Amino acid sequence: MHGHPSPSDGTGPADAHDHACGGEDLLARAERICRERGLHxxxxxxxxxxxxxxEGRALGAYDIAERLSVPGRRVAAVSVYRALDFLTENGLVHRIASRNAFVPCGHGHGGGESTVFLICRTCGTVGETVSRDIQRGLDSTLASAGFKPVSHIVEVEGECGACQGRGGTE
Amino acid sequence: MHGHPSPSDGTGPADAHDHACGGEDLLARAERICRERGLHxxxxxxxxxxxxxxEGRALGAYDIAERLSVPGRRVAAVSVYRALDFLTENGLVHRIASRNAFVPCGHGHGGGESTVFLICRTCGTVGETVSRDIQRGLDSTLASAGFKPVSHIVEVEGECGACQGRGGTE
DNA sequence: CGTGGTCTGTTACAGTGTAACAGGGCCGTC
DNA sequence: GACGGCCCTGTTACACTGTAACAGACCACG
Incomplete structure (x- = not known):
């Protein structure tokens, strides 16, 4: 399907239970997490x-609603929002703030690493990677500023590797 | 987003000369920039x-429209959006993607530094700082991922220093 | 004076997101 | 089984965000 760029830091995943290790795909992970946490x-x-x-690219809530609807059985966007809230809270999807859209969560997000979203302007795919260096820079910057972080987002827009190879008139 | 061709590092929105050096306030800077660039x-x-x-906090376009409107003379949001586009392109305001709102630009954003927005959950103020460390971490991470950046955003939500002092545990 | 370009006003509309209430299914208790 | 509580979903309504398209105003320039 959609290949995530590998975690380039080369640093191993931190958290033992949450990440997509090798073969476990996202749907299986969702099922397991809900079972473990007693969620529906x-x-x-x-x-x-x-x-x-x-979908390799980020989907808007209304796009999802449309995909889930069949003739005679329409899914309202508000229901999709509630499902997305649930999935976001449980680390199964991410919201891309700069696009108002959602992508599947491909990593485990243990401590010590920032998640970075790589949004390709050309093909629209959204990659996900993690970086210990960015997290460290963030930590020191916030400490200097006296700011106590609760959450943060890092989103980069540009051109993914595949599109550089294919199209770049450079 | 930005129409500016950025220099080699790719992620800086503007060139090095329009930062708020010392005492120049934002309005004076705006006037100067427009004069220098032949803009209206x-x-x-x-x-x-x-x-x-x-305003210390981020304002939505409709909030701005309301503030600019007086009885008998209403400013439509669409006009505000166009003004905001202009101001954003010229490095005078920033858009906070996670809030769909706008803040004045307080720094110069020279090359080599990432801009970081610090959004306080308690008082709503949005601070702005820059970090060379984060930029370096970003550069190495993107290089490893083979991703060519054009622009990026870093937004942190949490509690600002003032609110920690005031409200901490009470 | 005309002309062309930019800026603004206006309308219309698409997309994003939440509040509030109603109904339905599930599960535990009586 | 009946009852009641809880969660999930459906539905409606509405507010906010953002863009497209066209018309008029305004200004610089020949």
Missing amino acids: YTDLRRRTLEAVAG | YTDLRRRTLEAVAG
């Missing part, structure tokens, strides 16, 4: 996750 | 900038 892995939530996972 | 510093653009600058 409902039909709507599963189908919402499938819709997001089945 | 119109009434709407000036008042939009004043509205954004006169």
Whole structure:
């Protein structure tokens, strides 16, 4: 499907239970997490996750609603938002703030590493990688500023490797 | 987003000469930049900038429109959006993607430094700082991923120094 | 004076997101 | 089984965000 750029830092994943290790795909992980946490892995939530996972690029909530709708059975965007809230809270999808759109979560996000989203202007795919260096820079910067972080986002727009190879008139 | 061809590092929005050096305030800088670049510093653009600058927190486009409107003379949001586009392109305001709102630009954003926005959950103020460390971490991470950046955003949500002092545990 | 370009006003509309309430399914208790 | 509580979903309504398209105003320039 969509190949994530590998975690380039080469630093191993931190957290033992949450990340997509080798063979476990996102849907299996969702099922396991919900079971472990006693949450309801409902039909709507599963189908919402499938819709997001089945797309390399970021999907808007209304796009997802459209994909989930069939003639005679329409899924309202508000239901999709609630499913996305659930999936986001449980680390199964991410929201791309600069696009108002959602992507499947491909990493485990243990401590000590910042997640970075790589948004390709050409093909629209959204890659995800993690970086210990950025997290360290962030930590020191915030400490100097006296700011206590709760969450943060790092989003980069540009051209992915595949598109550089294919199209670049440079 | 930015129409500026950026120098080699690729992620800096503007060139090195328009930063707030010492005492120059934002409005004076705006006037100077427009004069230097032969751009129209119109009434709407000036008042939009004043509205954004006169607020510590991020303002939405409709908030700005409301502030600029007086009985009998209403400013439409679409006009504000155009003014904001202009101001953003010229490095006078920033867009906070996670809030869909705008803040005045307080730094010069020379090359080699990432701009970081510090959004306080308690008081709503948005601080701005720059970090060479984060930029370096970003550069190495993107290089490893084979991703060519054009622009990027770093936004942190948390608690600012003032609110930690005031509200901590109470 | 005309002309062309930019800026603004206006309307219309698409997309994003939340609040509030109603109904339905599930599960534990009585 | 009936009841009641809780969560999830459907539905409606609405507010906010953002863009497209066209018309008029305004200004510099020949």
